Amino acid sequence: MSEDCRMLDVWRRRRLVNEQTSMTEMCGGEERKRKRIHEFDLTEYVNTRKRCKLRSTCDHIYGRLFLEGHNSDVVIRALDREWRLHKVYLEQSPYFQSMFSGSWIESSLETVELNIIDPLISSETLNTALSSLYRGEIDLEVDMLVPLLATVTLLQFHGLQLQIEALMIETMNEDTVLPYINAASTYGSFSVVETATDWLKVNLLHSLPQNLTTPLFSSNGTFN
Numbered sequence: 001m002s003e004d005c006r007m008l009d010v011w012r013r014r015r016l017v018n019e020q021t022s023m024t025e026m027c028g029g030e031e032r033k034r035k036r037i038h039e040f041d042l043t044e045y046v047n048t049r050k051r052c053k054l055r056s057t058c059d060h061i062y063g064r065l066f067l068e069g070h071n072s073d074v075v076i077r078a079l080d081r082e083w084r085l086h087k088v089y090l091e092q093s094p095y096f097q098s099m100f101s102g103s104w105i106e107s108s109l110e111t112v113e114l115n116i117i118d119p120l121i122s123s124e125t126l127n128t129a130l131s132s133l134y135r136g137e138i139d140l141e142v143d144m145l146v147p148l149l150a151t152v153t154l155l156q157f158h159g160l161q162l163q164i165e166a167l168m169i170e171t172m173n174e175d176t177v178l179p180y181i182n183a184a185s186t187y188g189s190f191s192v193v194e195t196a197t198d199w200l201k202v203n204l205l206h207s208l209p210q211n212l213t214t215p216l217f218s219s220n221g222t223f224n
Contacts, residue, residue, distance in 0.1 A: 058135060058136045061134055061135075062131065062134045062135045065086060065089070065134055066083075066085070066130070066131055066133075066134040066135075069083070069084025069085065071086070072084035072085055072086060073086055073087055073110075074086070074087050074090070074100075074109075074110060074111070074112060075110060075111040075112065076090075076112050076114060076130070077111055077112065077113050077114070078113070078114035078115075078116050078123070078126055079116055079121075079122065079123040079126065080123065081123040081126070081127075082111075083126075083127070083130055085130065087100050089133045089134060090133065092133050092157075093133070093155050093156050093157050094156045094158075095154070095155050095156040096155070099112070114126075116154075118150050118154065120146065120147045120150040120151075120183075121147060121150050121151045121154065122147060124144075125144065125147045125148050125150070125151040126151060128144070128148060128151075129148065129151045129152050129155055129157055129160065132157065132160050133157075138160075140163065140164065140167055142167070142171050142176070145164055145167060145168050145171075145180075146179050146180070146183040148160075148164055149161065149164050149165070149168070149183055149184070149187055149189065150183070150186075150187060152164060153187040153188070161189075165184075165189050165191055165192050168180050168184070168189075168192050169191065169192060169195045172195060172196060172199050174203070174204075177196050177199050177200060180192055180196050181193055181196035181197070181200075184196065
């Protein structure tokens with residue numbers, strides 16, 4: 001083969017390799033483009049996916065089981081009122097879970113009497129607390145937060161207690177700070193105590209002489 005023919009053959013091979021490389025890059029680029037489009041679509045789907053509550057289901061459970069007491073297997077009686085409820089719902093609370101575990105005499109009773117001695121707890125707050133076990137959400141009124149805190153602390157409704165404490169912190173003002181700090185100190189809601197103490201320091205006590213404010217606080221900064 002002549003030198004010119006060999007050079008022509010090399011040129012053709014290089015051109016073929018370059019064309020194949022270009023096609024591979026083009027295909028790879030198109031594949032990457034398709035992949036990016038696919039990933040974008042998936043991400044967009046995930047980001048726009050919404051969680052929905054089946055309101056009709058929650059309303060049915062609340063109405064049929066809590067209000068009507070359908071298929072109730074236990075009656076809770078307290079403060080001249082009774083509720084026909086269900087152990088499987090009550091056991092969301094450690095208080096009732098222990099009661100029905102077998103070690104308490106109440107575990108075998110069809111009617112359980114709750115001896116309520118705290119004057120802050122009423123049949124209304126009991127009803128609100130018990131209904132929360134059957135509902136996805138409840139309305140909390142500011143003027144009911146303190147008695148509700150007393151109620152859920154007794155019944156060990158920890159989830160509802162956290163919501164009450166958060167709302168107490170959110171609604172802290174000159175009208176609520178003292179009732180809140182007293183209740184929180186009584187029922188061990190330390191986050192509310194801390195917030196109330198800080199609120200008092202900032203809003204009420206900053207203008208008083210130090211010799212008057214110091215005795216009001218303990219060594220760890222809490223209100224005496």
